[in-house]
Amino acid sequence: MxxxxxxxxxxxxxxxxxxxxxxxxxxxxxxxxxxxxxxxxxxxxxxxxxxxxxxxxxxxxxxxxxxxxxxxxxxxxxxxxxxxxxxxxxxxxxxxxxxxxxxxxxxxxxxxxxxxxxxxxxxxxxxxxxxxxxxxxxxxxxxxxxxxxxxxxxxxxxxxxxxxxxxxxxxxxxxxxxxxxxxxxxxxxxxxxxxxxxxxxxxxxxxxxxxxxxxxxxxTSVGASTLDNIGLLYGEAVRRELVEVVAESDELGVKVRAWCSGANYQAKRSTFLFFINHRYVDCTSLKRALEAFYSTLLAKNTHPFVYLSLSISPAKIDVNVHPTKKEVAFEDEDEVVQLVCEKLAEVLEKQGESRSYKVQTLLPTNGTPTAARTLAGSAATATPAASSSRKPSTGSSTKPAKVAPNKLVRTDAQSQTLDAMFPTLPASSNSRTGDKTREAADDDDRPSKKRKSDHDPAFATQLAVQQAKQKSARVRIAQSECALTSVRQLRKEVVEARHEGLDALIKGHIFVGVADLVTRKSMIQHQTKLYIIDHAAIGEELFYQLGLRQFGRFSRIKLQPPQDLRKLVQLAVDRASGEAAAKAAPSRIVERVYSTLHGARAMLDEYFSFSISDDGKIESLPLVLPGYSPDMNKLPLFLLRIGAHVDWEHEKPCFATFLRELAFFYSPAPSPTAPLTPPSQDQVDAQKRMIQHVLFPAAKQYLVPPERLLKKDIVLATSLEALFRVFERC
Missing domain, CATH: 3.30.565.10 (Histidine kinase-like ATPase, C-terminal domain)
Known part of the structure; x- marks a missing residue:
C-alpha cells in the first residue's frame, strides 16, 4: 500500500x-x-x-x-x-x-x-x-x-x-x-x-x-494652595491628618515635597498621587515602599494618603519610556525612594501625638526600602522600610492585629539576637576558676547580654552611632554618560534581564553571615525565609554591572611600584601549564598575551583606567567598588584571561568580555591557583567583613539581578513556617 x-x-x-x-x-x-x-x-x-x-x-x-x-x-x-x-x-x-x-x-x-x-x-x-x-x-x-x-x-x-x-x-x-x-x-x-x-x-x-x-x-480656585485643594476634593477629615514632608539632596539632584497621612489616618483604600517633574505618573517602587512603610504604622486594613512631588534634573530622567507617558525612568531610583522614606519617618516620628512610636530602619546599610515581592514575580507585601512600636492613646480603641507566630519577623535591632543561644568558648587554661571568670566576662561582652531592655540609653546611643557611621559610609556610584551604542545596548540588556522577585529579595534581604569562604556560601534572610547564596556569583554579576555603570569614568588603583606585565603573564602561564610543559608552547602564549595587551593599552586606559606604560609596566587598575579591594593573587590569572578570552576584534563583545573578566577578578571567589601561604585568621575575618559590609550593601543598592542566578546560586534553606511545622511535632 x-x-x-x-x-x-x-x-x-x-x-x-x-x-x-x-x-x-x-x-x-x-x-x-x-x-x-x-x-x-x-x-x-x-x-x-x-x-x-x-x-x-x-x-x-x-x-x-x-x-x-x-x-x-x-x-x-x-x-x-x-x-x-x-x-x-x-x-x-x-x-x-x-x-x-x-x-x-x-x-x-x-x-x-x-x-x-x-x-x-x-x-x-x-x-x-x-x-x-x-x-x-x-x-x-x-x-x-x-x-x-x-x-x-x-x-x-x-x-x-x-x-x-x-x-x-x-x-x-x-x-x-x-x-x-x-x-x-x-x-x-x-x-x-x-x-x-x-x-x-x-x-x-x-x-x-x-x-x-x-x-x-x-x-478649584486660582488662589488655593495644594493643601486647600486636597481638603476641598478629599474632605477636611483627610486634610487634618496630613503632614508636610520636604527634603532635598544635592548629591542626588532631587527635591521632594509631599503631603502624607499620619498614624491616625484611616481609609479603606490607598491614595497615591505621584508627580515627577510635574508629570502625573505611576512609580511602582515608590508606591510599594510607602505601602510597606505604612503597613507597620497603620491599623490592619487601613491605608494611607500620599501626594508626592519630585523635582529631578531633566538630564537624569527619561520620559520617553511609555506610550501614554504614564511611566518615567530616572537615575538613582533606589536612593531617591530611600530618601523619601527616611524623611517621612523622621517627620512622623516628631509629629506623633495620640500614638507614640519609634522608627527603626530595617535596612542597616546601603539598602533601599524597595518593595518585596514573591520570587514568582507577583505583587506582594513590600519589605518594611521602618518598624514602629505603637502604643494606642487612652482615647483610641484601635488595637493592632495579632500576627501569627510563624509570621513574626525580627525587625528591631535592639531585641535579642541569635548569639545569645550559643555558648562562648573560653580560652584554654589550667585554672578552672580562670575559665569561669573568662567565660563570664566573654558572656557579659556579648551584645545580646548588654541589652537590658529595648530602652537602654547606653545601647540606644551606641546603635545611633553605628547607624550614623553606616549611613556616612554609603557609596554613591554615578552612572557615566556614554554615547557608544554598544555600551547603551549592554546596559539595556542588564535592565531587560531583571527578575522582579529576585530583585525584591536582594534589595530587601537581611544579611545573616558568611557560612564558608571556600565554598563561597553566605546566608541571608528575606521576610520569613532563609536563603543560602553564592556570594561569589552575586559579586561577579554586581561587579560586571558596576563596570558598565562606570564605563569610561573609573577611578584608579595605583600600583606602587608598577608591576611588570610580562612577568605576571609568565607567572600565570607557568601555574596553568604545569612544570612538565613549562618549556614548550607557554613562551609563545606569554608573548601573544603581552603584545595583545600592550597594543590595546590606549583603549584600556581611556575606557577602563587600566594603565600600561610603554615599557610594559602596569601602573594602575580600575577601581570598581570604593572600599573593596580585589585579591591581588588573582592578578596574573586576570591578565592571562583578558589576553586569551576577550574578543578584541568587535566593539560590543570586546567590552562585554573584558568587563566579565574584570568582574571575575573582583569577585570574592578563591583564587584557582592556591596562594603560597594560607590566609591568616585576620585575613579571613577581613574578607568576611568586606563581604558583609561592602559587597552585600552595594548589591542592595546597585545589583539588577537576572533570572539565571536562581538556577544554582540562590537556594531556599528553610522558612519560619517550615520550622514551626517541624517543632510542632516535638
Whole structure:
C-alpha cells in the first residue's frame, strides 16, 4: 500500500508595507487607550500653554463629548494646518532637547492620535489676533467644518478643544471600555490629581447638561494652595491628618515635597498621587515602599494618603519610556525612594501625638526600602522600610492585629539576637576558676547580654552611632554618560534581564553571615525565609554591572611600584601549564598575551583606567567598588584571561568580555591557583567583613539581578513556617 506523501509546507507570505492610515490608527490605540488618556493629553497641552483656568465638560464618560476650555496662549492660525500631523510639536527641536525638557509634551502625537479615533475640533485665539479660529480634523488632516465647505479654519469666538465620538471607528476598543460612569470616575481622578498639583490654576470638571447651573464635580480656585485643594476634593477629615514632608539632596539632584497621612489616618483604600517633574505618573517602587512603610504604622486594613512631588534634573530622567507617558525612568531610583522614606519617618516620628512610636530602619546599610515581592514575580507585601512600636492613646480603641507566630519577623535591632543561644568558648587554661571568670566576662561582652531592655540609653546611643557611621559610609556610584551604542545596548540588556522577585529579595534581604569562604556560601534572610547564596556569583554579576555603570569614568588603583606585565603573564602561564610543559608552547602564549595587551593599552586606559606604560609596566587598575579591594593573587590569572578570552576584534563583545573578566577578578571567589601561604585568621575575618559590609550593601543598592542566578546560586534553606511545622511535632 503506497504511503501518502506529506503535504508541502505553505509558501511564505509576501511582506507588504502597511498603509499609512492603518499605521496611524494602530499607533493612536497605544497612546489614547481610554477617554481619561485623551483628557490628560489635553490638560497637559493647556498647562504647557500657560493656562490659569481650565474647564472640562464630559458627556457619556467622555465617549460622546470631551471638551476642554482654557485661557492659555493659544495656537497661531498659520500652525493650524499641521496641528494634527504626527510628530509636529513646538516643545523640542532635536533629540538632545529631551535632556533639558521643561514641558509635558514632546512627541507631537497626542492630537494626531485623537484625530485618528475621534472627531476633533479646535477653537483657538492668540493674544495678538483679533478673533478666534476654528478648525476640524480627521486622520491628522484638516476637514471642512460643514459638509461641502472649505477645509480652511473659520473665524469665530472661543478657545477650546472638543473631542466627539471617541473610538467611533474602532468598535473593539469601544466595547472593551467600562460603563460611562466608571470612565467618568477615571476622568475625575485625572482632573483631581492635576488640580492638586497645579495649585494656582483653576480647574472645573462637570458633566454636560442642558442646565448651565449644574454642579461641578471638581471646582478649584486660582488662589488655593495644594493643601486647600486636597481638603476641598478629599474632605477636611483627610486634610487634618496630613503632614508636610520636604527634603532635598544635592548629591542626588532631587527635591521632594509631599503631603502624607499620619498614624491616625484611616481609609479603606490607598491614595497615591505621584508627580515627577510635574508629570502625573505611576512609580511602582515608590508606591510599594510607602505601602510597606505604612503597613507597620497603620491599623490592619487601613491605608494611607500620599501626594508626592519630585523635582529631578531633566538630564537624569527619561520620559520617553511609555506610550501614554504614564511611566518615567530616572537615575538613582533606589536612593531617591530611600530618601523619601527616611524623611517621612523622621517627620512622623516628631509629629506623633495620640500614638507614640519609634522608627527603626530595617535596612542597616546601603539598602533601599524597595518593595518585596514573591520570587514568582507577583505583587506582594513590600519589605518594611521602618518598624514602629505603637502604643494606642487612652482615647483610641484601635488595637493592632495579632500576627501569627510563624509570621513574626525580627525587625528591631535592639531585641535579642541569635548569639545569645550559643555558648562562648573560653580560652584554654589550667585554672578552672580562670575559665569561669573568662567565660563570664566573654558572656557579659556579648551584645545580646548588654541589652537590658529595648530602652537602654547606653545601647540606644551606641546603635545611633553605628547607624550614623553606616549611613556616612554609603557609596554613591554615578552612572557615566556614554554615547557608544554598544555600551547603551549592554546596559539595556542588564535592565531587560531583571527578575522582579529576585530583585525584591536582594534589595530587601537581611544579611545573616558568611557560612564558608571556600565554598563561597553566605546566608541571608528575606521576610520569613532563609536563603543560602553564592556570594561569589552575586559579586561577579554586581561587579560586571558596576563596570558598565562606570564605563569610561573609573577611578584608579595605583600600583606602587608598577608591576611588570610580562612577568605576571609568565607567572600565570607557568601555574596553568604545569612544570612538565613549562618549556614548550607557554613562551609563545606569554608573548601573544603581552603584545595583545600592550597594543590595546590606549583603549584600556581611556575606557577602563587600566594603565600600561610603554615599557610594559602596569601602573594602575580600575577601581570598581570604593572600599573593596580585589585579591591581588588573582592578578596574573586576570591578565592571562583578558589576553586569551576577550574578543578584541568587535566593539560590543570586546567590552562585554573584558568587563566579565574584570568582574571575575573582583569577585570574592578563591583564587584557582592556591596562594603560597594560607590566609591568616585576620585575613579571613577581613574578607568576611568586606563581604558583609561592602559587597552585600552595594548589591542592595546597585545589583539588577537576572533570572539565571536562581538556577544554582540562590537556594531556599528553610522558612519560619517550615520550622514551626517541624517543632510542632516535638
Amino acid at each position: 503506497a504511503t501518502e506523501k506529506p503535504a508541502a509546507p505553505p509558501a511564505p507570505r509576501a511582506i507588504a508595507k502597511l498603509p499609512e492610515a492603518v499605521v496611524n490608527r494602530i499607533a493612536a490605540g497605544e497612546i489614547i487607550q481610554r477617554p481619561a488618556n485623551a483628557l490628560k493629553e489635553l490638560i497637559e497641552n493647556s498647562l504647557d500653554a500657560g493656562a490659569t483656568t481650565i474647564r472640562v465638560t464630559v458627556k457619556e464618560g467622555g465617549l460622546k463629548l470631551l471638551q476642554i476650555q482654557d485661557n492659555g496662549s493659544g495656537i497661531r492660525k498659520s500652525d493650524l494646518p499641521i496641528l494634527c500631523e504626527r510628530f509636529t510639536t513646538s516643545k523640542i527641536k532635536a533629540f538632545e532637547d529631551l535632556s533639558s525638557l521643561g514641558t509635558y509634551g514632546f512627541r507631537g502625537e497626542a492630537l494626531a492620535s485623537i484625530s485618528h479615533v475621534a472627531h476633533l475640533s479646535v477653537t483657538t485665539k492668540t493674544r495678538d489676533e483679533t478673533c478666534a479660529w476654528k478648525a476640524a480634523y480627521a486622520d491628522g488632516a484638516l476637514i471642512p467644518l460643514k459638509p461641502g465647505g472649505d477645509a480652511a479654519p473659520l473665524p469665530c469666538a472661543g478657545n477650546d478643544g472638543t473631542v466627539e465620538d471617541l473610538f467611533y471607528n474602532t468598535p473593539q476598543r469601544l466595547r472593551s471600555l467600562r460603563p460611562a460612569n466608571e470612565e467618568y470616575a477615571r476622568i475625575l481622578s485625572v482632573v483631581t490629581a492635576y488640580s492638586i498639583h497645579n495649585a494656582g490654576v483653576s480647574f472645573v470638571c462637570k458633566k454636560a447638561s442642558s442646565s448651565s447651573s449644574s454642579t461641578a464635580d471638581v471646582n
